Amino acid sequence: MPARGIEQVAPPAEALSKAFGRPADADETLQRAPGEKPLAPDRDDPAFWDEGSERDPWRNPAASAVLGPPAASEDSAGERAEPDRGPLLSAREVLFGRRVSPRALAALAAVAVLLAVVGGFVGRLTAEEGNPLTNPDVTLAEVEPGDGRPAGAVAGVAKRVVPAVVSIEVRVGGQGGSGSGVVIDGNGYVLTNNHVVSMAADTPGAQVSTVFHDGTRAPARIVGRDLKTDLAVIKVEVANPTVAQLGDSDALAVGDDVIAIGSPLGLSGTVTTGIVSSVHRPVRLAGEGTDTNAVIDAIQTDAAINPGNSGGALVDGNGAVVGINSAIRTLGAGGEGGSIGLGFAIPIDDARRIAEELIRTGQVRHADLGVNAKSVSDGVADGAQVQNVQDGSSAAAAGIAEGDVIIRVGDRKVGSADELIVAVDRHQVGATVPITVVRQGRELVLDATLR
Structure with missing residues:
Protein backbone atom coordinates (compact mmCIF):
# COMPACT_ATOMS: atom_id res chain seq x y z
CA MET A 1 0.00 0.00 0.00
CA PRO A 2 1.25 3.50 -0.64
CA ALA A 3 2.31 5.55 2.36
CA ARG A 4 -0.30 7.96 3.68
CA GLY A 5 0.28 11.49 2.26
CA ILE A 6 2.66 10.38 -0.49
CA GLU A 7 1.36 10.42 -4.04
CA GLN A 8 2.60 7.62 -6.24
CA VAL A 9 3.21 8.34 -9.95
CA ALA A 10 3.84 6.02 -12.87
CA PRO A 11 7.47 5.33 -13.85
CA PRO A 12 8.85 7.42 -16.78
CA ALA A 13 8.78 6.12 -20.29
CA GLU A 14 11.64 3.91 -21.43
CA ALA A 15 12.84 6.47 -24.00
CA LEU A 16 13.05 9.21 -21.36
CA SER A 17 14.92 6.86 -18.98
CA LYS A 18 17.51 6.08 -21.63
CA ALA A 19 17.98 9.74 -22.60
CA PHE A 20 18.20 11.32 -19.16
CA GLY A 21 18.90 8.43 -16.79
CA ARG A 22 22.27 7.23 -15.44
CA PRO A 23 24.15 4.65 -17.43
CA ALA A 24 23.47 1.10 -16.36
CA ASP A 25 27.14 0.40 -15.40
CA ALA A 26 27.74 3.68 -13.44
CA ASP A 27 28.55 3.27 -9.79
CA GLU A 28 28.76 6.94 -8.84
CA THR A 29 26.13 8.36 -6.64
CA LEU A 30 24.44 11.71 -7.02
CA GLN A 31 25.29 12.75 -3.43
CA ARG A 32 28.67 13.44 -1.83
CA ALA A 33 29.52 12.19 1.53
CA PRO A 34 29.61 14.69 4.40
CA GLY A 35 32.77 16.85 4.16
CA GLU A 36 33.73 15.57 0.70
CA LYS A 37 34.98 18.33 -1.69
CA PRO A 38 34.20 18.49 -5.40
CA LEU A 39 36.71 17.09 -7.74
CA ALA A 40 39.28 19.56 -9.11
CA PRO A 41 39.39 20.00 -12.86
CA ASP A 42 42.12 18.11 -14.58
CA ARG A 43 43.01 21.00 -16.94
CA ASP A 44 44.35 24.48 -16.41
CA ASP A 45 42.53 26.45 -19.22
CA PRO A 46 39.22 28.19 -18.52
CA ALA A 47 36.13 26.18 -19.21
CA PHE A 48 34.30 28.66 -21.45
CA TRP A 49 36.53 31.61 -22.52
CA ASP A 50 40.11 32.83 -22.51
CA GLU A 51 41.52 35.57 -20.35
CA GLY A 52 40.10 38.96 -21.35
CA SER A 53 37.12 37.40 -23.07
CA GLU A 54 34.84 39.13 -20.61
CA ARG A 55 35.45 42.36 -22.57
CA ASP A 56 34.24 40.75 -25.85
CA PRO A 57 31.07 42.60 -26.89
CA TRP A 58 29.51 39.27 -27.84
CA ARG A 59 30.03 38.14 -24.20
CA ASN A 60 29.07 41.45 -22.57
CA PRO A 61 25.32 41.84 -22.18
CA ALA A 62 25.72 45.60 -21.66
CA ALA A 63 27.42 46.14 -25.06
CA SER A 64 25.46 48.31 -27.56
CA ALA A 65 24.30 46.97 -30.90
CA VAL A 66 25.92 48.41 -34.04
CA LEU A 67 24.58 47.91 -37.55
CA GLY A 68 27.27 46.99 -40.03
CA PRO A 69 27.44 47.16 -43.84
CA PRO A 70 25.54 44.59 -45.93
CA ALA A 71 27.16 41.22 -46.07
CA ALA A 72 28.49 41.45 -49.61
CA SER A 73 31.80 40.69 -51.16
CA GLU A 74 34.15 43.36 -52.38
CA ASP A 75 33.54 42.31 -55.97
CA SER A 76 29.81 43.06 -55.69
CA ALA A 77 30.32 46.60 -54.26
CA GLY A 78 29.86 48.07 -57.70
CA GLU A 79 26.69 48.42 -59.72
CA ARG A 80 24.69 45.20 -60.08
CA ALA A 81 24.30 43.75 -63.53
CA GLU A 82 20.81 43.71 -65.11
CA PRO A 83 19.34 40.17 -64.96
CA ASP A 84 18.74 38.45 -68.27
CA ARG A 85 15.09 38.47 -69.55
CA GLY A 86 13.57 35.17 -70.43
CA PRO A 87 11.24 34.50 -73.40
CA LEU A 88 7.60 35.78 -73.11
CA LEU A 89 4.71 33.32 -72.67
CA SER A 90 2.36 32.80 -75.61
CA ALA A 91 -1.47 32.84 -75.34
CA ARG A 92 -1.50 29.08 -75.76
CA GLU A 93 0.94 28.64 -72.84
CA VAL A 94 -1.07 31.04 -70.66
CA LEU A 95 -4.41 29.33 -71.37
CA PHE A 96 -3.44 25.70 -71.79
CA GLY A 97 0.20 25.45 -70.68
CA ARG A 98 2.26 23.31 -73.03
CA ARG A 99 -0.30 20.53 -73.29
CA VAL A 100 -2.14 21.73 -76.45
CA SER A 101 -0.51 21.79 -79.83
CA PRO A 102 -0.92 24.71 -82.28
CA ARG A 103 -2.90 22.46 -84.65
CA ALA A 104 -5.40 21.67 -81.91
CA LEU A 105 -5.78 25.36 -81.15
CA ALA A 106 -6.43 26.14 -84.81
CA ALA A 107 -9.05 23.40 -84.96
CA LEU A 108 -10.83 24.78 -81.85
CA ALA A 109 -10.88 28.28 -83.34
CA ALA A 110 -12.36 27.00 -86.60
CA VAL A 111 -15.12 25.12 -84.74
CA ALA A 112 -15.98 28.24 -82.69
CA VAL A 113 -16.27 30.40 -85.83
CA LEU A 114 -18.47 27.79 -87.54
CA LEU A 115 -20.84 27.60 -84.54
CA ALA A 116 -21.14 31.39 -84.41
CA VAL A 117 -22.03 31.61 -88.11
CA VAL A 118 -24.63 28.84 -87.90
CA GLY A 119 -26.18 30.32 -84.73
CA GLY A 120 -26.49 33.78 -86.27
CA PHE A 121 -28.09 32.41 -89.43
CA VAL A 122 -30.65 30.37 -87.51
CA GLY A 123 -31.46 33.33 -85.23
CA ARG A 124 -32.12 35.60 -88.17
CA LEU A 125 -34.43 33.08 -89.82
CA THR A 126 -36.37 32.67 -86.59
CA ALA A 127 -36.72 36.41 -86.06
CA GLU A 128 -37.90 37.05 -89.60
CA GLU A 129 -40.49 34.28 -89.52
CA GLY A 130 -41.84 35.50 -86.17
CA ASN A 131 -42.10 39.20 -87.13
CA PRO A 132 -44.36 40.04 -90.10
CA LEU A 133 -42.93 43.55 -90.22
CA THR A 134 -39.59 42.15 -91.46
CA ASN A 135 -40.93 39.26 -93.50
CA PRO A 136 -40.09 39.91 -97.16
CA ASP A 137 -43.29 38.08 -98.22
CA VAL A 138 -45.56 40.63 -96.47
CA THR A 139 -46.60 43.85 -98.22
CA LEU A 140 -47.01 46.79 -95.88
CA ALA A 141 -49.48 49.58 -96.59
CA GLU A 142 -47.82 52.79 -97.64
CA VAL A 143 -48.00 55.81 -95.35
CA GLU A 144 -47.52 59.26 -96.76
CA PRO A 145 -45.22 61.36 -94.60
CA GLY A 146 -46.71 64.54 -93.25
CA ASP A 147 -45.78 67.15 -90.68
CA GLY A 148 -49.31 68.03 -89.58
CA ARG A 149 -52.62 66.34 -88.89
CA PRO A 150 -55.49 66.48 -91.39
CA ALA A 151 -57.70 69.54 -91.11
CA GLY A 152 -60.67 67.44 -89.94
CA ALA A 153 -58.76 65.39 -87.38
CA VAL A 154 -60.22 65.17 -83.89
CA ALA A 155 -57.14 66.85 -82.42
CA GLY A 156 -57.60 69.90 -84.65
CA VAL A 157 -61.33 70.17 -83.94
CA ALA A 158 -60.79 69.79 -80.20
CA LYS A 159 -58.10 72.47 -80.20
CA ARG A 160 -60.54 74.95 -81.77
CA VAL A 161 -63.71 74.10 -79.82
CA VAL A 162 -62.56 73.11 -76.31
CA GLU A 237 -68.87 88.98 -67.48
CA VAL A 238 -65.63 88.20 -69.32
CA ALA A 239 -63.68 90.01 -72.00
CA ASN A 240 -63.31 88.51 -75.48
CA PRO A 241 -64.30 84.88 -74.79
CA THR A 242 -63.86 82.16 -77.40
CA VAL A 243 -67.23 81.69 -79.12
CA ALA A 244 -68.35 78.39 -80.63
CA GLN A 245 -69.54 78.28 -84.21
CA LEU A 246 -73.08 76.88 -84.54
CA GLY A 247 -73.77 74.40 -87.32
CA ASP A 248 -76.79 72.85 -89.05
CA SER A 249 -78.33 69.90 -87.22
CA ASP A 250 -80.89 69.26 -89.98
CA ALA A 251 -78.01 68.35 -92.30
CA LEU A 252 -76.84 65.50 -90.05
CA ALA A 253 -77.13 61.94 -91.31
CA VAL A 254 -76.88 58.68 -89.47
CA GLY A 255 -73.22 57.61 -89.45
CA ASP A 256 -71.71 61.11 -89.43
CA ASP A 257 -68.73 61.54 -87.14
CA VAL A 258 -69.38 63.66 -84.05
CA ILE A 259 -67.35 64.77 -81.03
CA ALA A 260 -68.70 65.32 -77.51
CA ILE A 261 -66.96 67.98 -75.41
CA GLY A 262 -67.74 68.75 -71.78
CA SER A 263 -66.90 68.08 -68.14
CA PRO A 264 -68.13 64.57 -67.28
CA LEU A 265 -67.75 63.81 -63.56
CA GLY A 266 -66.02 67.15 -63.16
CA LEU A 267 -63.24 66.36 -65.66
CA SER A 268 -63.15 69.57 -67.67
CA GLY A 269 -62.18 69.65 -71.33
CA THR A 270 -62.98 65.97 -71.91
CA VAL A 271 -63.29 64.96 -75.56
CA THR A 272 -64.99 61.75 -76.75
CA THR A 273 -65.82 60.64 -80.27
CA GLY A 274 -68.54 58.63 -81.96
CA ILE A 275 -71.11 58.78 -84.72
CA VAL A 276 -74.69 59.89 -85.15
CA SER A 277 -76.69 56.80 -84.23
CA SER A 278 -80.12 58.25 -85.02
CA VAL A 279 -81.87 61.56 -85.65
CA HIS A 280 -85.29 62.85 -84.62
CA ARG A 281 -85.42 60.48 -81.67
CA PRO A 282 -88.14 61.63 -79.20
CA VAL A 283 -86.72 61.40 -75.68
CA ARG A 284 -88.52 62.42 -72.50
CA LEU A 285 -86.38 64.16 -69.88
CA ALA A 286 -87.39 64.15 -66.24
CA GLY A 287 -84.44 65.06 -64.07
CA GLU A 288 -84.63 64.13 -60.40
CA GLY A 289 -84.39 67.14 -58.10
CA THR A 290 -85.14 69.56 -60.97
CA ASP A 291 -88.26 71.03 -62.55
CA THR A 292 -87.36 69.59 -65.95
CA ASN A 293 -90.15 67.69 -67.69
CA ALA A 294 -89.34 67.94 -71.36
CA VAL A 295 -89.53 65.94 -74.57
CA ILE A 296 -86.71 66.66 -76.99
CA ASP A 297 -86.31 65.77 -80.66
CA ALA A 298 -82.91 64.29 -79.93
CA ILE A 299 -79.79 63.44 -81.88
CA GLN A 300 -78.69 60.00 -80.69
CA THR A 301 -74.96 59.30 -80.53
CA ASP A 302 -72.63 56.60 -79.26
CA ALA A 303 -69.99 59.15 -78.21
CA ALA A 304 -69.36 58.58 -74.51
CA ILE A 305 -71.56 60.94 -72.48
CA ASN A 306 -71.70 60.82 -68.69
CA PRO A 307 -73.11 62.93 -65.84
CA GLY A 308 -71.47 66.34 -66.12
CA ASN A 309 -71.56 66.34 -69.93
CA SER A 310 -75.01 67.95 -69.77
CA GLY A 311 -75.00 71.33 -71.51
CA GLY A 312 -71.78 70.57 -73.39
CA ALA A 313 -71.25 70.60 -77.13
CA LEU A 314 -71.85 67.90 -79.72
CA VAL A 315 -69.62 68.91 -82.63
CA ASP A 316 -69.43 67.72 -86.23
CA GLY A 317 -66.24 66.92 -88.14
CA ASN A 318 -65.79 70.57 -89.14
CA GLY A 319 -65.88 71.86 -85.56
CA ALA A 320 -69.40 73.33 -85.69
CA VAL A 321 -71.76 72.71 -82.77
CA VAL A 322 -74.70 70.59 -83.93
CA GLY A 323 -76.22 69.69 -80.56
CA ILE A 324 -76.32 70.31 -76.82
CA ASN A 325 -75.64 67.10 -74.90
CA SER A 326 -78.52 66.55 -72.49
CA ALA A 327 -79.22 62.93 -71.50
CA ILE A 328 -78.03 59.34 -71.51
CA ARG A 329 -79.77 55.99 -71.41
CA THR A 330 -78.19 53.71 -68.83
CA LEU A 331 -78.69 50.35 -67.16
CA GLY A 332 -77.66 51.64 -63.73
CA ALA A 333 -80.11 52.53 -60.99
CA GLY A 334 -80.98 56.21 -60.88
CA GLY A 335 -79.16 56.93 -64.13
CA GLU A 336 -75.75 56.63 -62.45
CA GLY A 337 -74.50 53.63 -64.39
CA GLY A 338 -72.47 55.67 -66.88
CA SER A 339 -72.40 55.68 -70.65
CA ILE A 340 -73.41 52.56 -72.56
CA GLY A 341 -73.25 54.24 -75.95
CA LEU A 342 -76.73 55.81 -75.84
CA GLY A 343 -76.41 59.58 -75.54
CA PHE A 344 -78.89 62.25 -76.62
CA ALA A 345 -78.40 65.87 -77.64
CA ILE A 346 -80.81 68.69 -78.39
CA PRO A 347 -80.46 69.71 -82.07
CA ILE A 348 -78.71 73.05 -82.38
CA ASP A 349 -81.40 74.34 -84.78
CA ASP A 350 -83.95 74.08 -81.94
CA ALA A 351 -81.46 75.27 -79.32
CA ARG A 352 -80.50 78.35 -81.36
CA ARG A 353 -84.13 79.48 -81.59
CA ILE A 354 -84.73 78.91 -77.87
CA ALA A 355 -81.51 80.71 -76.89
CA GLU A 356 -82.34 83.75 -79.00
CA GLU A 357 -85.75 84.11 -77.34
CA LEU A 358 -84.29 83.64 -73.86
CA ILE A 359 -81.66 86.32 -74.48
CA ARG A 360 -84.25 88.69 -75.97
CA THR A 361 -87.20 88.21 -73.59
CA GLY A 362 -86.06 85.76 -70.88
CA GLN A 363 -88.84 83.29 -71.76
CA VAL A 364 -90.08 81.13 -74.62
CA ARG A 365 -93.58 80.53 -76.00
CA HIS A 366 -94.26 77.10 -77.49
CA ALA A 367 -96.92 76.11 -79.99
CA ASP A 368 -99.65 73.96 -78.42
CA LEU A 369 -102.29 71.78 -80.04
CA GLY A 370 -104.32 71.45 -76.83
CA VAL A 371 -104.76 67.68 -76.51
CA ASN A 372 -103.68 64.91 -74.15
CA ALA A 373 -102.70 61.74 -75.94
CA LYS A 374 -101.28 58.27 -75.44
CA SER A 375 -99.23 56.01 -77.67
CA VAL A 376 -101.19 53.30 -79.50
CA SER A 377 -100.58 50.64 -82.13
CA ASP A 378 -102.99 48.43 -84.04
CA GLY A 379 -100.26 46.12 -85.29
CA VAL A 380 -100.12 47.91 -88.64
CA ALA A 381 -99.68 51.58 -87.80
CA ASP A 382 -98.61 53.54 -84.73
CA GLY A 383 -99.92 56.87 -83.55
CA ALA A 384 -101.03 59.13 -80.69
CA GLN A 385 -104.62 58.63 -79.59
CA VAL A 386 -106.41 61.70 -78.28
CA GLN A 387 -107.64 61.20 -74.71
CA ASN A 388 -109.21 64.63 -74.25
CA VAL A 389 -109.42 67.96 -76.04
CA GLN A 390 -108.98 71.20 -74.12
CA ASP A 391 -111.75 73.76 -74.49
CA GLY A 392 -110.83 76.69 -76.70
CA SER A 393 -107.67 74.96 -77.94
CA SER A 394 -106.35 74.70 -81.47
CA ALA A 395 -107.49 71.06 -81.62
CA ALA A 396 -111.04 71.97 -80.62
CA ALA A 397 -111.17 74.70 -83.28
CA ALA A 398 -109.86 72.28 -85.92
CA GLY A 399 -112.49 69.64 -85.08
CA ILE A 400 -110.19 67.04 -83.52
CA ALA A 401 -112.23 64.74 -81.25
CA GLU A 402 -111.52 62.29 -78.46
CA GLY A 403 -110.54 58.87 -79.81
CA ASP A 404 -108.94 60.25 -82.95
CA VAL A 405 -105.49 58.79 -83.65
CA ILE A 406 -103.06 61.44 -84.88
CA ILE A 407 -100.58 59.91 -87.35
CA ARG A 408 -99.05 63.02 -88.95
CA VAL A 409 -98.41 66.69 -88.13
CA GLY A 410 -97.54 68.64 -91.24
CA ASP A 411 -95.01 66.51 -93.12
CA ARG A 412 -93.76 64.65 -90.04
CA LYS A 413 -95.00 61.18 -89.20
CA VAL A 414 -96.26 60.65 -85.65
CA GLY A 415 -95.83 57.25 -84.03
CA SER A 416 -96.19 58.00 -80.32
CA ALA A 417 -97.43 60.58 -77.83
CA ASP A 418 -93.89 61.93 -77.32
CA GLU A 419 -93.42 62.25 -81.05
CA LEU A 420 -96.65 64.28 -81.25
CA ILE A 421 -95.19 66.77 -78.75
CA VAL A 422 -91.94 67.34 -80.67
CA ALA A 423 -93.77 67.45 -84.01
CA VAL A 424 -96.04 70.26 -82.81
CA ASP A 425 -93.21 72.12 -81.04
CA ARG A 426 -91.22 72.49 -84.26
CA HIS A 427 -93.81 74.95 -85.54
CA GLN A 428 -94.20 78.59 -84.59
CA VAL A 429 -97.07 79.96 -82.58
CA GLY A 430 -99.84 81.03 -84.98
CA ALA A 431 -98.81 78.66 -87.77
CA THR A 432 -101.56 76.69 -89.50
CA VAL A 433 -100.58 73.04 -89.77
CA PRO A 434 -102.42 70.10 -91.40
CA ILE A 435 -103.13 67.33 -88.86
CA THR A 436 -103.78 63.83 -90.22
CA VAL A 437 -105.99 61.66 -87.99
CA VAL A 438 -107.58 58.25 -88.22
CA ARG A 439 -111.25 58.24 -87.17
CA GLN A 440 -113.28 55.05 -87.31
CA GLY A 441 -110.83 53.56 -89.81
CA ARG A 442 -110.80 56.60 -92.10
CA GLU A 443 -108.02 59.14 -92.55
CA LEU A 444 -108.94 62.79 -92.16
CA VAL A 445 -106.78 65.90 -92.64
CA LEU A 446 -107.74 68.78 -90.37
CA ASP A 447 -106.08 72.20 -90.39
CA ALA A 448 -105.15 73.50 -86.95
CA THR A 449 -103.87 76.98 -86.15
CA LEU A 450 -101.43 76.51 -83.29
CA ARG A 451 -101.78 78.78 -80.29
Missing part, protein backbone atom coordinates in the same frame (compact mmCIF):
# COMPACT_ATOMS: atom_id res chain seq x y z
CA PRO A 163 -61.83 76.77 -75.31
CA ALA A 164 -65.48 77.62 -76.08
CA VAL A 165 -66.85 74.96 -73.70
CA VAL A 166 -66.98 75.81 -69.99
CA SER A 167 -67.62 73.95 -66.76
CA ILE A 168 -70.59 75.16 -64.72
CA GLU A 169 -70.66 74.84 -60.93
CA VAL A 170 -73.82 75.46 -58.88
CA ARG A 171 -73.89 75.72 -55.10
CA VAL A 172 -76.97 76.12 -52.93
CA GLY A 173 -76.07 76.07 -49.25
CA GLY A 174 -74.30 72.78 -48.58
CA GLN A 175 -75.49 71.22 -51.85
CA GLY A 176 -73.99 71.55 -55.28
CA GLY A 177 -74.02 70.32 -58.83
CA SER A 178 -72.00 70.63 -61.99
CA GLY A 179 -72.40 70.51 -65.73
CA SER A 180 -71.15 72.09 -68.93
CA GLY A 181 -71.99 74.98 -71.19
CA VAL A 182 -71.18 76.45 -74.60
CA VAL A 183 -70.24 80.09 -75.20
CA ILE A 184 -72.53 81.23 -78.04
CA ASP A 185 -72.00 85.00 -77.98
CA GLY A 186 -69.11 87.42 -77.56
CA ASN A 187 -70.98 89.22 -74.77
CA GLY A 188 -70.55 86.18 -72.52
CA TYR A 189 -73.83 84.31 -73.09
CA VAL A 190 -73.51 80.60 -72.36
CA LEU A 191 -76.03 77.98 -73.50
CA THR A 192 -76.61 75.02 -71.18
CA ASN A 193 -79.33 72.67 -69.89
CA ASN A 194 -82.05 73.82 -67.55
CA HIS A 195 -81.48 70.88 -65.22
CA VAL A 196 -77.88 72.07 -64.69
CA VAL A 197 -78.92 75.41 -63.15
CA SER A 198 -82.53 74.84 -62.07
CA MET A 199 -81.64 74.25 -58.40
CA ALA A 200 -80.24 77.80 -58.22
CA ALA A 201 -83.00 79.53 -60.21
CA ASP A 202 -85.35 80.57 -57.39
CA THR A 203 -83.07 80.10 -54.38
CA PRO A 204 -81.70 83.22 -52.64
CA GLY A 205 -77.97 83.07 -52.06
CA ALA A 206 -77.38 80.40 -54.72
CA GLN A 207 -74.10 80.69 -56.58
CA VAL A 208 -73.50 79.87 -60.24
CA SER A 209 -69.96 80.07 -61.56
CA THR A 210 -68.16 79.09 -64.76
CA VAL A 211 -64.65 77.75 -65.21
CA PHE A 212 -63.01 78.27 -68.58
CA HIS A 213 -60.51 75.95 -70.23
CA ASP A 214 -57.55 78.06 -69.11
CA GLY A 215 -58.68 77.91 -65.48
CA THR A 216 -60.33 81.34 -65.35
CA ARG A 217 -63.26 81.31 -62.94
CA ALA A 218 -66.08 83.85 -63.19
CA PRO A 219 -69.52 84.21 -61.56
CA ALA A 220 -72.58 83.85 -63.78
CA ARG A 221 -76.24 84.86 -63.61
CA ILE A 222 -79.23 83.06 -65.08
CA VAL A 223 -80.72 84.94 -68.04
CA GLY A 224 -83.63 82.61 -68.74
CA ARG A 225 -84.78 78.98 -68.65
CA ASP A 226 -87.10 76.85 -70.79
CA LEU A 227 -88.54 73.85 -68.99
CA LYS A 228 -90.16 72.31 -72.08
CA THR A 229 -86.88 71.95 -73.96
CA ASP A 230 -84.49 71.68 -70.96
CA LEU A 231 -82.45 74.67 -72.13
CA ALA A 232 -81.13 77.68 -70.23
CA VAL A 233 -78.90 80.68 -70.89
CA ILE A 234 -76.51 82.19 -68.35
CA LYS A 235 -74.28 85.25 -68.70
CA VAL A 236 -70.65 85.64 -67.67
